[in-house]
Amino acid sequence: MALNTSPTRSDVGYLRRRVKPVAHTAPVKPQPAVQPEPQRPEPQRPAASGLTLGSSAPASPPAAPSAPTPASSGLSLGSSSAAPASSGLSLGSSSPAAAASPVRRDAPAGSLPFPAPAIDEVRELGDESPVLRLNRRESAIGSLIVTGASSAVWEDDELVTGAGTPDGTITGTPVTTPGNRPLVGFDDSDAIVSLRHLAQLRRALFIGRGPEPLGVQIFDGSTVTVAPGDGERMFVLYLLKTGGLLELRAEPVARSESDESIHRRFAFTLTPFLVTRASRSR
């Protein structure tokens, strides 16, 4: 088998190689079993490289100040403001000082996705520009309007999946937001995505088989169209949420392919819709 000698892709964030912590080669001095100085500052700990559950710090007096906080490069759940260095998953407070300090959510630095153009930089999604990404405000305010769609399929954050057409036909399961609007649905001939409930959305796909090309409009009035394709293939619009940001992608499919086949190709499995009734007292 040929070896892959291509250089590391630095433009693809989620493929970035994890940098392992440098192994400490200095000889390890024996530690006393009991800390003799209760007020002594907590020693600096080397970076942890794996899963950390609960308290990972060695037993130290509650009054001892915590060590300085180097950056963490992994997922951290729980108090992290005074957490020790970690390059892996960390659950819960990892030092007494962290447990006592107030919770402060830091901006998720280092989790930026790969570069993608903004909506103002792309006129048409297609072979030349297959993807764009909306910013946090564009992704969350008002409605995302898709014109020219003959069908839409959606999947929410609990994998509830359904599909709809402009005539109101819905297969699978509709997803309704607390504002009494469909998360993704048709309003007249336009498909509408309720961006107030972006957190509920996982992804959606829009297919356009009519004479009009697929088009997208957002709250600030910015628009983009989707290339119509050719006789053999067409582009569908794929909407994907990544970390609070919406990505719009033009994906080529065979023009002869049915909607159901396209749904399967993109792994949309429509969930059966069970109409429930209010419980009755007997």
Place this chain on the structure above:
Amino acid sequence: MIPGANAALTAENPGLSQIVVGFGWETIPSRGPQAELVPMAIMCDADGKSLSNDHLVFFNQIVSQDGSVSFADERDDEEIDVDLSLVPAEVAKIVFIVYVDPDVRGAGNFSAVRSAYVRVATRENRELVRFVVPAEDNRTINVMMFGELYRHRDDWKFRALGQGYLTGLRGVAADFRIDL
């Protein structure tokens, strides 16, 4: 409090640093599309303009870059936490607006909203001030400034506002020089 009134926060509460700005309201139930209210904090300079597009905090941009303002959703309908000690010196005030999400499918104003309030409390939920937004004819209002935190010499104060916008988030964007 009444619109325009202010209250000293740090001067009256020495050592106060971490506060919670809570928002609440009631919406008249409807079978159709409902107004969905969204609080947003705008960190402004001395000219009253947002320092940048990143100096907004709302549900999809939940913490400012300096970590001083963060979005929470706990005791009230919505909450925004502010750590006054972390607010950068160039921030002269933090304006708290509540907008009706401009969904194209309607119900885009405050007409169905009742008993709206904003309150400031300590992290331990000791309420410092509360401003109940006056219930007036809000059929044309789609964004409302509930109040603002502002620097007064070395202290922080809170001012009740209760001023509505007829021009929606576009009006807010123009006034605060932000891209929305």
